[in-house]
Amino acid sequence: MDFTTQLLIAAISAGTPLLLATLGGILTERAGIIQLGAEGLMLMGAVTTCIVYIRSENLILALLSAVVITALLGMVHSFLCVTLRANQTMSGLAMTLFGSGLSAYLGKSISGIPLPGVSPKLDLGALKSVPVIGDIFGRMDYLTWFSLLLVLVLHLLIHHTSWGLHLRAVGDNPATADVMGIRVQLIRYSYVTAGAALIGLAGADMVLAYAPTWNEGLTAGRGWIAVGLVIFARWNPLRALFCAYFFGALDSLGFRIQLLGSVVPSYFLKMIPYVVTILVLMYLGYRNRNKPSGTPESLGTPYVREQRF
Amino acid sequence: MSSNTGSETAVLKPLPDKGGKWYSLRLEYDSSRTRSPWWTPILSVILALLLCAVFIAANGMSPLVVYEKMFRGAFGTSYGFTETMVKAIPLLLCGLGIAVAYRISVWNIGAEGQLTVGAMAATAVTIYFPDLPSFWSITLMLVFGTAAGALWGLMTAVPRTHFGVNELITSLMLNYVALLALDYVVFGPWKDPKGFNFPGSPMFTAAQSLPVLGSTRLHIGLIFGLVAVLIYYLMIKFTRWGYELRLIGANPTAARYAGIHIRKHIIIVMLISGGLAGIAGMAEVSGVTHKLMQGISPGYGYTAIIVAWLAKLNPLGLIVTSVLFGGLIVGGYSVQTIGLPSSISEMLQGAILFFLIAGDMIHRFRVRRNA
Numbered sequence: 001m002d003f004t005t006q007l008l009i010a011a012i013s014a015g016t017p018l019l020l021a022t023l024g025g026i027l028t029e030r031a032g033i034i035q036l037g038a039e040g041l042m043l044m045g046a047v048t049t050c051i052v053y054i055r056s057e058n059l060i061l062a063l064l065s066a067v068v069i070t071a072l073l074g075m076v077h078s079f080l081c082v083t084l085r086a087n088q089t090m091s092g093l094a095m096t097l098f099g100s101g102l103s104a105y106l107g108k109s110i111s112g113i114p115l116p117g118v119s120p121k122l123d124l125g126a127l128k129s130v131p132v133i134g135d136i137f138g139r140m141d142y143l144t145w146f147s148l149l150l151v152l153v154l155h156l157l158i159h160h161t162s163w164g165l166h167l168r169a170v171g172d173n174p175a176t177a178d179v180m181g182i183r184v185q186l187i188r189y190s191y192v193t194a195g196a197a198l199i200g201l202a203g204a205d206m207v208l209a210y211a212p213t214w215n216e217g218l219t220a221g222r223g224w225i226a227v228g229l230v231i232f233a234r235w236n237p238l239r240a241l242f243c244a245y246f247f248g249a250l251d252s253l254g255f256r257i258q259l260l261g262s263v264v265p266s267y268f269l270k271m272i273p274y275v276v277t278i279l280v281l282m283y284l285g286y287r288n289r290n291k292p293s294g295t296p297e298s299l300g301t302p303y304v305r306e307q308r309f
Numbered sequence: 310m311s312s313n314t315g316s317e318t319a320v321l322k323p324l325p326d327k328g329g330k331w332y333s334l335r336l337e338y339d340s341s342r343t344r345s346p347w348w349t350p351i352l353s354v355i356l357a358l359l360l361c362a363v364f365i366a367a368n369g370m371s372p373l374v375v376y377e378k379m380f381r382g383a384f385g386t387s388y389g390f391t392e393t394m395v396k397a398i399p400l401l402l403c404g405l406g407i408a409v410a411y412r413i414s415v416w417n418i419g420a421e422g423q424l425t426v427g428a429m430a431a432t433a434v435t436i437y438f439p440d441l442p443s444f445w446s447i448t449l450m451l452v453f454g455t456a457a458g459a460l461w462g463l464m465t466a467v468p469r470t471h472f473g474v475n476e477l478i479t480s481l482m483l484n485y486v487a488l489l490a491l492d493y494v495v496f497g498p499w500k501d502p503k504g505f506n507f508p509g510s511p512m513f514t515a516a517q518s519l520p521v522l523g524s525t526r527l528h529i530g531l532i533f534g535l536v537a538v539l540i541y542y543l544m545i546k547f548t549r550w551g552y553e554l555r556l557i558g559a560n561p562t563a564a565r566y567a568g569i570h571i572r573k574h575i576i577i578v579m580l581i582s583g584g585l586a587g588i589a590g591m592a593e594v595s596g597v598t599h600k601l602m603q604g605i606s607p608g609y610g611y612t613a614i615i616v617a618w619l620a621k622l623n624p625l626g627l628i629v630t631s632v633l634f635g636g637l638i639v640g641g642y643s644v645q646t647i648g649l650p651s652s653i654s655e656m657l658q659g660a661i662l663f664f665l666i667a668g669d670m671i672h673r674f675r676v677r678r679n680a
Contacts, residue, residue, distance in 0.1 A: 101657070
């Protein structure tokens with residue numbers, strides 16, 4: 001295997017949690033609710049997976065628990081933002097703080113214990129022997145395949161179904177959607193909850209495919225990178241795929257360069273994804289300064305139906 | 310609904326009786342009720358304690374024991390109380406910076422990184438100018454620490470003003486960059502050669518350390534914090550700059566029409582915000598740890614966000630809440646003695662924030678009945 005193939009494999013493996021979290025963010029923000037709790041949700045997803053997997057040794061159960069717990073947290077976020085019309089930024093920050101605190105607290109008992117297994121790989125049989133393609137696709141686990149499928153499903157959902165039309169309407173102009181008889185609050189609740197569950201799944205993927213044991217704060221800002229990726233991908237699932245793999249490649253590039261014995265200290269290589277996030281967003285901001293950025297128009301503003309007093 | 314136009318001569322049928330005297334109750338949202346009652350923060354803290362008690366109990370510990378331990382550890386002894394005050398200093402400085410920025414709705418969540426680079430810059434002074442007399446040494450450290458923090462704040466402000474990048478993401482990314490830079494210097498070029506391979510800078514000399522109160526660890530940084538709060542209060546209240554900030558905060562559109570340069574103000578508040586966090590970092594290395602090392606901040610920058618928010622950006626409130634949260638951090642340390650992680654305090658902080666933002670909104674709803 002040459003360097004490029006290796007990098008591609010590493011990019012996909014490091015990019016999958018980013019992709020899942022970005023897709024979750026896209027779903028949430030398409031409905032017009034800002035989701036800054038991604039870091040906390042990923043941590044909660046990761047720690048739940050670890051605890052349940054170690055205690056029960058049942059992978060499916062572990063994944064389900066992670067999804068359920070983070071969906072519940074998503075409901076908290078939607079209750080605050082949709083029903084109470086609270087400040088969405090603040091609610092997201094609270095989610096991140098609460099999630100990192102609670103995950104550290106819960107994970108204390110299983111810290112450093114290796115998981116009983118990793119996410120199983122999908123066996124492609126004869127395809128495995130094909131060079132390059134077999135190398136790349138032959139080692140992808142179920143979650144990676146699931147994330148690829150999800151990209152396609154979400155793309156079709158958002159752009160080619162009436163549900164997607166309703167979702168975009170609610171994110172762009174909830175008042176009009178409301179007049180048209182779309183149930184704004186219900187749609188917001190569902191998508192925020194589903195998005196949070198996906199972000200939780202991203203956390204689960206991090207421990208299953210990437211770091212096979214729980215460590216406090218193991219996401220190391222990837223939740224925040226995903227928040228940036230949502231903007232980077234312009235709220236579009238197909239773009240999210242490329243953006244997430246690009247960042248996955250950056251993430252693993254530093255690691256690869258270290259292996260090649262570089263003179264640059266590893267700390268600077270680890271900075272690459274964070275710095276590139278800022279630079280990419282600046283570039284996009286500069287390039288699209290007179291163009292629409294693709295932001296759902298009512299992102300961050302709670303919807304209040306007019307009422308008589 | 311019956312039309313009542315007068316010109317119509319249609320016979321008005323009585324509305325069908327819905328039966329009984331049940332009025333339909335409904336919740337109404339009144340956006341004019343922006344002032345939440347004074348007891349909401351207190352209630353949020355209590356509810357957060359109750360919520361976290363559930364998690365603690367679920368983990369097989371008695372919440373009462375844990376909370377008592379936390380409270381005693383933070384406020385029960387004179388040592389605990391001075392420790393709480395020591396922790397309150399960086400919270401006050403960072404929280405003040407966040408409050409200044411939030412006055413015009415700029416979210417600085419990068420105080421953690423700004424504090425870190427401030428501490429690094431102050432340490433750089435001790436490394437490269439080791440033999441300065443006390444006054445010059447401290448002054449230079451203060452200047453460099455402030456400048457480094459302000460620069461870090463500027464790196465968040467410029468993408469926001471000139472490239473339209475959300476400052477939340479930028480400031481957070483820069484936190485990680487700052488922490489990695491800190492790791493680099495303490496493991497690499499600034500590592501103490503006599504430190505038994507421990508990642509940290511050499512110990513500061515007495516000339517490079519801030520004066521402390523008696524035999525406690527409470528250092529002069531407290532004065533920095535109180536002076537900064539006083540200046541903030543006077544500036545907001547009595548200067549043109551403060552007036553412009555209040556104007557932008559109240560109505561950005563009107564402020565823009567009035568010819569106020571919002572861009573300029575965003576840059577200024579981020580410089581101040583970063584500078585204050587930089588001072589906090591300098592005070593932390595020079596007053597408390599006396600050396601630069603990993604984990605210089607147990608999340609001060611994040612806790613300060615809640616401090617600022619809980620205080621509703623009010624100067625006096627900032628002082629009270631930073632002491633309270635200083636106590637929460639110290640209390641978090643003291644539960645470690647009974648084998649619990651100190652992350653309990655972080656969990657509590659998140660929960661307090663949840664209840665706080667919920668409480669701010671809940672009283673805007675009124676139950677009304679349709680007669």
